[in-house]
Amino acid sequence: MKDFTTISDDRILYKGNYFFIIEDGFPVSPGHLLIISNEVRKDFFELNEEEKNNLPKMIEKAKELILAKYQPDAYNIGMNCGVDAGQTVFHFHCHIIPRYTGDMENPRGGVRHVIPTKGSY
Template sequence: MSVFEKIPEENKLYKGNNFFLIYDRYPVSPGHILIISNKKKSDYFSLSDEEKLELPDLIDKAKELIQQENFPDGFNIGMNCGEVAGQTVMHFHCHVIPRYKNDMEDPRGGIRHCVKGKGYY
């Protein structure tokens, strides 16, 4: 059983047809949200066409929820697919990471480096 299958209902910020949203337990920045598949699917490439079609709406919903409490200047949206790509929980999840001016010295490269020192846990 994946750790995502043990998440209490009260921790879910929003529920769609195929996914739910939660705050990341190890946030890179304030407001960091995960979009998690209801069914255990290993990564983006294992999602059905129906699930893939719903995902953009949930990215927008995550952005909306983040902006209710935080005032980011930008966003990183990312998925790690496979262990060698950095995936540690083999259950589909998409990161919606708010970014803030001066949260790192040089943001060039975007998701390649995200926020220095925050990519590891």
């Protein structure tokens, strides 16, 4: 998939002026959501000012949607910007990943572990 323009309307949980929210097709935890830009933008750095200003509101909306069905203990919020960061779909999307006590043996460092040997401190 090169972008999210073919997402069917029945997958959309919420649609705003700049973004829409869907369940991740390959969730890493129950309730894993994606916030996707309505306009195709390659990554966060291509969002315009209005989009960047609206993103925190959409993160809060995603949390609200998650809490309607799940009871997570924490969250990871992340974006992959570029091939070397792991981006595979070049249409802005932000992962909202609910975390649950015990889902990892030692979650300390969180997203720092995207480079496994460098995450510990």
